[in-house]
Amino acid sequence: MEDVAMEPDSVDLSGPEPHHRVSAAWDAVTAELVSADPSMSDRDLSDALALLSRRGLSRLLGPWLLETLQLRLSSSVVPEFWSGLHQPENELQERDRALVLLRAFRTLLDRLDPFLNGLQRLGTWQEEGRGGLSGPGPRGLRERAFTSIRALLLFSPVPVLQERVLEFYSRTFSIYMKPQGGEEGGPAAPEGSDDPQASEGGACPGCGVPAPACWCQEAMELLQELSQMLWRLQLLQWVSTEAVTSILHRLIEQRMEQHCRGEYERSFLLDFQEWLELVLGWLSKVFIGEKDGDCDGDGAAPGGPGGPGSTVLKQWRCHMHQFFCKTYVSMRIEELFSIIRDFPESKAAIEDLKFCLERTNQRQQLLSSLKSAFESRLLHPGVHTSDILTVYISAIKALRELDPSMVILHVACQPIRKYLRTRHDTVRQIVAGLTGDSEGCSDLAAELSRGDPVTLEMQDSDDEGAGPEDWTPDPTDAVPDKTGSKRRSSDIISLLVSIYGSKDIFIDEYRAVLADRLLHQLNYNTAREIRNVELLKLRFGDSHMHYCEVMLKDMADSRRINSNIREEEQRLSEEEQPPLSLSAIILSSEFWPSLKEEKLELPPVVCQAMEAYTHRYEKLKAMRTLSWKPHLGSVTLNVELEDRTLIDLTVSPIHAAIILHFQDKSSWTLEELSAQMGAPQELLHRKLALWQQHGVLREEAPGRYCVVETGSSGERLERGVMLIDSDEERDSNTTTQSEQREEKLQLFWAYIQAMLTNLDSMTLERIHSMLRMFVATGPVVTEMDVNELEAFLQRKVRDHQLIQSAGVYRLPKSN
Amino acid sequence: MKVTIQQWNGVASWLWVANDENCGICRMSFNGCCPDCKVPGDDCPLVWGQCSHCFHMHCILKWLNSQQVQQQCPMCRQEWKFKE
Numbered sequence: 001m002e003d004v005a006m007e008p009d010s011v012d013l014s015g016p017e018p019h020h021r022v023s024a025a026w027d028a029v030t031a032e033l034v035s036a037d038p039s040m041s042d043r044d045l046s047d048a049l050a051l052l053s054r055r056g057l058s059r060l061l062g063p064w065l066l067e068t069l070q071l072r073l074s075s076s077v078v079p080e081f082w083s084g085l086h087q088p089e090n091e092l093q094e095r096d097r098a099l100v101l102l103r104a105f106r107t108l109l110d111r112l113d114p115f116l117n118g119l120q121r122l123g124t125w126q127e128e129g130r131g132g133l134s135g136p137g138p139r140g141l142r143e144r145a146f147t148s149i150r151a152l153l154l155f156s157p158v159p160v161l162q163e164r165v166l167e168f169y170s171r172t173f174s175i176y177m178k179p180q181g182g183e184e185g186g187p188a189a190p191e192g193s194d195d196p197q198a199s200e201g202g203a204c205p206g207c208g209v210p211a212p213a214c215w216c217q218e219a220m221e222l223l224q225e226l227s228q229m230l231w232r233l234q235l236l237q238w239v240s241t242e243a244v245t246s247i248l249h250r251l252i253e254q255r256m257e258q259h260c261r262g263e264y265e266r267s268f269l270l271d272f273q274e275w276l277e278l279v280l281g282w283l284s285k286v287f288i289g290e291k292d293g294d295c296d297g298d299g300a301a302p303g304g305p306g307g308p309g310s311t312v313l314k315q316w317r318c319h320m321h322q323f324f325c326k327t328y329v330s331m332r333i334e335e336l337f338s339i340i341r342d343f344p345e346s347k348a349a350i351e352d353l354k355f356c357l358e359r360t361n362q363r364q365q366l367l368s369s370l371k372s373a374f375e376s377r378l379l380h381p382g383v384h385t386s387d388i389l390t391v392y393i394s395a396i397k398a399l400r401e402l403d404p405s406m407v408i409l410h411v412a413c414q415p416i417r418k419y420l421r422t423r424h425d426t427v428r429q430i431v432a433g434l435t436g437d438s439e440g441c442s443d444l445a446a447e448l449s450r451g452d453p454v455t456l457e458m459q460d461s462d463d464e465g466a467g468p469e470d471w472t473p474d475p476t477d478a479v480p481d482k483t484g485s486k487r488r489s490s491d492i493i494s495l496l497v498s499i500y501g502s503k504d505i506f507i508d509e510y511r512a513v514l515a516d517r518l519l520h521q522l523n524y525n526t527a528r529e530i531r532n533v534e535l536l537k538l539r540f541g542d543s544h545m546h547y548c549e550v551m552l553k554d555m556a557d558s559r560r561i562n563s564n565i566r567e568e569e570q571r572l573s574e575e576e577q578p579p580l581s582l583s584a585i586i587l588s589s590e591f592w593p594s595l596k597e598e599k600l601e602l603p604p605v606v607c608q609a610m611e612a613y614t615h616r617y618e619k620l621k622a623m624r625t626l627s628w629k630p631h632l633g634s635v636t637l638n639v640e641l642e643d644r645t646l647i648d649l650t651v652s653p654i655h656a657a658i659i660l661h662f663q664d665k666s667s668w669t670l671e672e673l674s675a676q677m678g679a680p681q682e683l684l685h686r687k688l689a690l691w692q693q694h695g696v697l698r699e700e701a702p703g704r705y706c707v708v709e710t711g712s713s714g715e716r717l718e719r720g721v722m723l724i725d726s727d728e729e730r731d732s733n734t735t736t737q738s739e740q741r742e743e744k745l746q747l748f749w750a751y752i753q754a755m756l757t758n759l760d761s762m763t764l765e766r767i768h769s770m771l772r773m774f775v776a777t778g779p780v781v782t783e784m785d786v787n788e789l790e791a792f793l794q795r796k797v798r799d800h801q802l803i804q805s806a807g808v809y810r811l812p813k814s815n
Numbered sequence: 816m817k818v819t820i821q822q823w824n825g826v827a828s829w830l831w832v833a834n835d836e837n838c839g840i841c842r843m844s845f846n847g848c849c850p851d852c853k854v855p856g857d858d859c860p861l862v863w864g865q866c867s868h869c870f871h872m873h874c875i876l877k878w879l880n881s882q883q884v885q886q887q888c889p890m891c892r893q894e895w896k897f898k899e
Contacts, residue, residue, distance in 0.1 A: 519826060550854055557856070582823045588855045589828035590847040610825060623832050623861065632826035640817040648821070656820065663818045696816070707816050 025051045033065055033118035049125065061122055062141055069115045069145055073152045077111045081153065084108075085160055094171065095215050101164045102222050105229045112149065112233065119145050146234040154238055166243040169286065172223040173247055175216045176282040220285070227286055240286055248279065248320055256327055264339050264346030268328075269355060276320055283316050325356035332356075333366045337373040343394040350401045363408070370412045379419040385429045389496070392416050393444065396492050417499050427509040430496050435513060435532055447492045448535050493539060507544050510536065512593045514548055519585065519632055524559040526552055550591040558586045565616045580609040585633070586617075586626065598631040601678040602653065603660040639696055642709040646694060654679065654687050662697065667706035745792045752793075753811065756802075761810040764790055831861050833869050839890050840874035849873045863898040866891050 025048035032045065052061070084104035119141045126141075230236040255275070260268050332339065332353045339346045339353075357363065378391055392413065399409035420426045436445030497506050514529060530552055537545045562583045569578060602610070614626045635656035639646040651659075657677060661668060674681045688705055691697040698708045748771055755770055756762060762770070768786050793809060796802040803812050831845045838861075841849050848859035849871035863869040868890045870878075879886050879895060886895045 546853060553854060580820050580823055582825060584825045584827050587826065587828040588846065589830070590844055590855065592828075606823060609823065610827075613825075614827075617829070621829070621857075623863075624829050624856075625832050626827040626829055628825060628827045630825075633824045635820060635824070636822045638819045638821065640819070653823075653825070656823070659818050660820075663816055666816065709816065 022051060022055055022057070025049075026057060029061065030064065033061070033122055034068065034114050062126075065115065065118055065122060066141075066144055066148065069112075070148050070152065072111070072115070073149065077108065078152055080111070081105075081108045085164065094167065095219075097164060098168045098171070098219065098222060101168055102226055105226060105233075108153075109229050109232065115145065116142070116232070149233060150235065150238060153235070161239070162242060165239055166246065168219075168223070168226070169240070169243045170247055172219050172285070173251075173279075173282050175219055176285065177278065223285055244283065244286060244316075245319075249323060251279070252320070252324055252327055256324075256331055260328070261331060262335070262338075264335075264342055264349035267348040267352050269352050272324055276317065276324065279320065280313055280317055284313055322359065325359045326362070328356045329353065329360050329362045329366070333362065333369050336366065336370050337377055340395045340398045341391055343398040346398070347401065350398050354402050357402070367408060367411055370408075371415055374412070374415055379415060385420070385423050385425050386433070388416065388420060388423075389426070389429055389433065389444075392420070392496075393447075393492055396495060420499050426499065427505055428513070431506065431509045431513045434493070434510070434536070435517070435529075444493070444496075448532070448539075497539075503540055503544060507540060507548075508593070511547055511551070514551060515593050515595070518551065518555055520634070524555050524562075524585075526555045547591045550588055554586060554588050554591075558584060561586060561617065561620060564620060565613060568616060578609055578612055579605055582606075582609040582613050584613060584626070584628075589627075595629060595632065598683075599678045600630045600654055600657065601676065602630050602657050605660070606653075606657070639694075641696065641707075646696070649694070651690065652687075654683075655690055658684070658687060659691060659696065662691075662705075662707050666709075667700070667704065670703040670705075673705075745788070748789075748792075749796070756809065756811045761808040763808050764793065767793070767809065829856065831869075833861060834867070835869070838871045838874055839868065840870050840878055843871070845869075845871070864888050864893075865896040865898050866893045867898075 029045070029048050029052060081104055084107055085100060123141045227236065227240075230239055255272075259271070332349060336353075339349050343350075357366065378388055395413055395416070396409060399412065400406065402408060430444070433444035434448050497503060500506070514533075517529065518526070533545055533548045533552060536548075566583075610628050614628075617626050618624065631653055633653050634650055635653055636648060636650050637656060637659070639649065639659065654677075658673065661673065661676060668676075670681045670684060673684050677684065688697060688699075692699065692705075695708055697705045700706050751771060751774065752767060755767065764786065768789050771789070793802060793804070797804050797809075800812065803810050829846075833845050835845070837844055838849065843849060845861055846855060848855040851873055852859040852871075860872050861869050862872045862875060864875075866888045868888050870889075875889075875895070878889055887893060888895045
């Protein structure tokens, strides 16, 4: 035998027994070890072993066996295995390919079985110490043998093995998952699974071939066999893991794409949990050998999982769960913008995402992706401010759910806040939203009435104070700023108001909006405004809302004064009754926002009524009088023409004044009207459009208007269409925010001029800091930033009131 | 054509008939209110002295209360007497 070569020289060959006996014993024992069915009697075996031990040869038995195994593997078994896999004539059908795979493994197992048994036997002898044998025992020997098998077999695996295994596993998986519908879906399902398909007659959903040729059951049996063989060879981990992983990953991704993408209103966590359990059932089939094997292999061989099969399953469950979370988070991150946009409906998706995000490390990814989504989809000139606000509000609500520490909210929404600051109508939109009269952000009004932040935040801080153990540190991606986590507010209104960093701008804007609303009202009903003001008071404090309260009080006072005056008028005799029913809103001018001044002469009949009203007011309130704002208010009137009557038109005073003039004289030129009413011609031209639209007036020649006493409705319609764009623009009565700012800056102009007169020339920064220093008249200066001042100064330069050269400003030389 | 006005809702602002804009004591506008008040008009009226100077009522009362010896108009130093 060739093993003589490996006998070390140190072995003592000279001894009491003759050579031929030793040689015979060695042959007998080695033959016994590799033979398929042991035939030697125990006695003979023990004698032979004892003889070998005496000659010191017995410890060579293990190495010899392993060496033989290796030689056999590399010379015949491995090549046979690989060529067994390549059988082109059998590769046409999936089923045949699976059978080839199985056959290859079966052959492999057959060839290796004698050696494995031999190892087992030798190990047992060693353990029993039979014939003075000693050694690492079955476990150690087997481990070394399996290492050799793995090394020689999978040293250069051919891709075809992975392909085959993958294909076979995918098939058995789909067979396993198929009967979910009808049967219990448990591991027992495959047995009965082909019956329903056979009756259907179509292709079997499990194995994908026509029902009569269904091999589902066979496939499941093959799977079981394969698993057991692989387990016996300790190859299960190495051959299956990759295939199983890729199958599961692909399936999870597929399932996610099909079920979850674009679907935000349902939670998928439970569904997936159930599905994963089902998949685990299949896994337990794949890894079934582990469980069975554990019994006879007493514990696992090292390299395999150390415990019962459930440990493997547990690991797989963890792995799959983790993978699910990761895939889910990645998908939702892509969709987060849409989820936020749909927020109250997409709450389920947010909750799922929150659960999964806590288990993966993808916050950074989420933040950067969401930020760029905002920038590309929201923050560009094509989006209306109210839409931006609506999304911002949804984002606040959604991210508040997602991340109670508010860090994501603050970091991700920074671009929105920055962008909103550059929009001029942001404040007006927010205020309009708060008062509940804008189309877009109706949530704001609800939010306002929800409760006040002071009490809300008090609750929070109480909670924090209660348990120091409950304290959680900020996430690592928090922006370190002076406001700690405690101060990080999630109150929508506070967040919106803080966009500009100052309450005052909001209060001023609210006052303007409130003034508009009050002045446009026909009745004195202020219940809603009172409620709003009360709610705002809770947020901004009493002192800020004081002016608004006085405005509301003016409304109530006006109502009372009106009814007083009305009563007084009714006591008058018939002929003394005023020709015109006049009521008034009487303002405390100091407390209202500055109202636009427009010059307008009202017709004498109105003026008289106003004088009479003033007279009565003076009687009512000693030492006080009224100053009328003729262009403000509203008028309800009827217009009777020869063939038609317009009833209950509500128009502005200037419209009323115009039509009253036409009552006296049916044709006016623009110049005449302008002279009569003291209003600029272009304004009148615009206002005349309303009456033209109603078909009451007609421009008979350029700049000349006359009454249309009889007119066809068709003509009227045509005019309406023609003039629709010149209809009144419903401009607000209060000056806008930017106009007010302009006025404030204008205040500084005097200071700037004085500074430049004294100091000759100054840089922009110098002017700014000087203004800050000297004009400490309150919040105005601190709010003005350098850019604004620069814009203002540039305007002055354009108007030639200032000269800029080499970075400094100076006054132009007089004359 | 005949135009019938059913209702004219005008807008006016009220003001005190005084010979000055601001109260000489608190320097606040007469049409506003004195620093202690919140609401102008009826709640913070003006009063006139016989010297024809006028002040917020609350302001002049405070002033008169602080005068130990003789009660004078803070503007013209004449003896203060309310104008009836």
